[in-house]
Amino acid sequence: MSREQREALDTLFRTGPLEIGGDHLQQREVFTGMLASRPLPDDVILTPGSLGGVPVLEIAIDGGAPKGTLLWFHGGFYVFGSARTSAALASNVARRTGMKVISVDYRLAPEHRYPAALDDALAAYRAVLDETGNPGQAGVAVVGESAGAGLAAALLVSAREHKLPMPAAGILFSPYADLTLTGASMSAKTAVDPSFSPEAIAVRAKDYVGAADASDPLISPVFADLHGLPPLLIQAGSNELLLDDAVRLAARAAADDVPVTLEVTPGVPHLFQAFAAMLEEGEAALRRVGDFLAAAFTSGSSE
Template identity: 80%
Template structure:
């Protein structure tokens, strides 16, 4: 069944309406429609709020008392996306881990290029630490998808530089972590990536970088020193242009003595976890992420709500 599922997803993405390199205003609308076409599950509770004066969307599961917070950064090449557009994927992991999610609506490029998104991420993280009982970072996990995963990695580096306490862990789904676009997979995976092209990604990279240097470690964390960061889980699919972003980020973390787990799933595209409803590999990857959080944060984290209801 998985082969048929992968083929169906590949066709869906290749024939979809999103043009990553197109007019950013039009493509924002397309991106949002794609990711919000299915309403959240009936037990998902969405509550607008703020952290550090940055807008967030809190995601909870009805009837579940959360045992921690996932500070979540959405994807979209820093140009598309929103907290609401990522609520489905975020609620899935929240349900598996018994946590709440704070989805950050950081400012988007090209209207607000670097460092706007990073400034918002740091402000939200500081706000969450202030809100958390006793400022306990052990109750916080930083999560990101695609550009949000690159932003999450940059946040951890900036937080370390500012001597802020580290969260319990970081979970990075298909990180967009090299805006110099120098990874080999940017050329070797062009035939199998069903959603992106190098030219389209280059357009969006320029939007975010603006007048800055794309090799700045806080723009491209593959070039950052990662020593002192918390345990990391990095997941990617083998059929994505950004595969080398994940592989090199994990290698950099390992070289800097960071506890890191890299999981590359063969034959699946960028951010395949978002398609868990139709793809067995996505379901498996989210289960692995929940297992990682249980192991990282201890036995008090991560009772699977679905199992508890049986």
């Protein structure tokens, strides 16, 4: 990261951690409004739809037939966000890979606690199966960011338990995968994470978990048996509270014989890929996403 890039990020985060721990309705409006209002290039086409009875937003680049489908799950600690809030990052990935994105508008907590989001994710995935047959051969990958990455991991475990075919790959950006909040980085990275505080994350975790057990593997996939999952690419920044979620999830995947690539980029924050326009590390990370998907789809189509 150059000095100019670091200064640009410092300016972006100069107001300190995002206020995610207050009134959820007020914070949802701020969070969603801030991200959904980000301008998109003119050739990005957004098409609302439905998959398995779940609202979705198709995100595609005008001018070409897509090579495959990315089933995408937005972030927001299961309380904030929408299919639209992922559009800037998702369209960037779509452009680089030649694929279309289907961003899932899963139900949010605390109005809809666990397992509502997972139920919606599974319903959308079943609908993709109905359309494609074998998702690995048809060029389908599951992608998630933050809470959406934890949800994507839980979806893969649930799909395996339901004996459903696996997609070609999973891409997990800065996964929020331990809602017990016991990762070492939850305290060790408080001084360098510019986005969140442990106290605010704890409030939002309770919103989603409710009366369930936060260590349930379908809530916190770091505790799951990951045998049988497709190849995973997990990316995180070294300056984020959720770093240990990524590290432990990757270790668990490797122990369970899942092909997994963990990339921890030094000196960058949560979801640094979203800042690819100003951050060379973000640009490089997205190039590696494209390479990983190309390899996964080549492997899947040959099976």
